[in-house]
Ligand SMILES: Nc1ncnc2c1ncn2[C@@H]1O[C@H](COP(=O)(O)OP(=O)(O)O)[C@@H](O)[C@H]1O
């Protein structure tokens with residue numbers, strides 16, 4: 378019953394497989410930093426920056442949903458918190474010290490800056506808020522929800538309801554949040570004019586670098602012991618409890634991190650696209666964040682990110698030409714992928730690799 | 744582990760009720776350090792429910808103390824951290840993870856939190872020892888879902904070993920096993936029991952006879968009899984309960 382195997386490495390991958398990931402990321406960096414700025418117009422590069430923001434959200438979703446099994450259908454909430462934190466700072470910076478943001482003057486309903494706007498005039502506070510607000514709120518939500526063992530569809534619906542509630546709250550407070558119009562018409566980003574194409578390009582590079590870094594960090598987390606523990610919690614929460622872990626805490630970490638990523642994405646979205654509004658953070662965008670990750674492959678960081686970019690791209694391109702057909706097509710694709718290819722398109726790659734491996738084994742055995 | 748003093752499990756007047764139905768009806772018993780105790784009794788006697796109560800899965804009244812510390816009322820994962828581990832009637836390993844990963848996760852609560860962020864590079868010593876003790880070294884890199892039935896049960900026991908538990912509560916570990924697998928499991932239990940306390944829920948009389956150090960018989964939620972294998976078998980009340988169930992040969 379004992380057969381001692383002496384190899385030290387847990388698995389013995391093919392020699393080229395070890396280089397696949399570094400090569401993939403190098404190629405990704407080459408495309409994002411070299412090729413795209415070279416061949417794309419400023420307008421198209423701006424669109425790509427927007428898609429990359431969606432991809433950052435998707436990376437967080439791959440952690441919380443792909444690994445942790447939490448269907449986070451309300452990431453718009455955290456995206457919005459990060460986005461509004463950044464937008465408020467930019468509005469205040471545009472207006473100048475002691476002045477009201479333009480839209481408040483326009484609506485004329487207030488002649489004093491609301492107290493909760495005031496801290497955002499400090500760039501340090503605003504940058505901290507981009508992380509602290511979404512992650513803090515996620516910690517609160519997660520702690521109360523996971524401890525009560527709310528999961529599955531209930532969790533998904535709850536997170537969606539919270540995103541919707543946040544959007545409604547913003548719409549209701551038009552005088553201080555810009556209401557349906559949101560916050561828009563930005564002039565500068567930390568002192569750099571957003572009318573200058575060079576600065577807009579820099580924003581694009583910032584987003585691309587953030588995406589790649591977060592992908593690498595998340596990938597590391599996937600392969601860490603924590604990543605294995607998260608899979609274990611996803612597959613059998615009760616069993617993990619009997620190993621002495623508190624599954625609520627394990628899930629909380631992934632949920633809070635994914636909220637942080639959504640917050641960062643929202644904050645970067647504002648200078649790249651020039652707007653944040655309730656329509657960008659409510660139910661529909663929240664579902665779209667998930668669709669991209671699902672189609673690309675929620676269990677793989679790269680799959681989720683590529684899927685998000687592809688779906689966001691298809692969204693703008695196809696919806697211009699076939700506005701209503703696109704919605705149905707997107708919904709249909711989502712259903713088909715989740716039902717028949719739960720690993721998303723990324724799993725096709727693994728299936729093909731497994732098939733290939735099988736074939737070589739047969740050949741060497743013969 | 745050997746330098747730690749082993750603890751007593753003292754169960755006092757434990758009662759579990761499901762909607763008015765009393766599944767465990769005032770059970771009191773003591774399992775001494777280093778014992779290999781078999782908990783037997785007909786189906787529905789309340790054996791699993793008693794273990795559920797000890798491990799925090801089911802609310803119960805009365806008192807369960809391990810090393811003087813009260814267990815009732817503590818959450819499941821805290822009881823585990825006091826050194827009490829259990830297995831389930833149906834093996835529950837993480838099917839999508841390898842044998843090594845299963846064991847490594849089980850060892851995790853004894854590590855510092857920051858090590859969680861790193862990738863596992865080598866096989867930790869305690870995991871290697873558990874692989875050897877359970878005879879699963881050759882299966883190390885297989886997905887746990889592909890293991891044979893008996894191997895899954897051994898893996899579960901291995902997971903308790905790396906957790907460094909002092910008290911193992913095993914719910915029908917040999918159910919559905921072949922004769923040979925039973926033998927191997929019995930020997931494994933004896934090896935494991937050398938420096939730990941083991942409580943085994945079991946139906947199988949032959950298995951009990953071969954490996955039990957002491958026996959408690961449960962019937963209709965109460966302790967019917969307790970003692971050595973010979974004493975319990977000689978008890979007329981036990982023979983009565985088991986008549987028509989399993990012949991006490
Ligand atoms: N969750 C539950 N709800 C209601 N009754 C239960 C529950 N769990 C167990 N029981 C009942 O309690 C009694 C004892 O069950 P159990 O402890 O599983 O017996 P054993 O393990 O000795 O075969 C049985 O009559 C069973 O039907």
Ligand SMILES: [Mg+2]
Nearest residue numbers: 790791792832
């Ligand atoms: Mg039972």
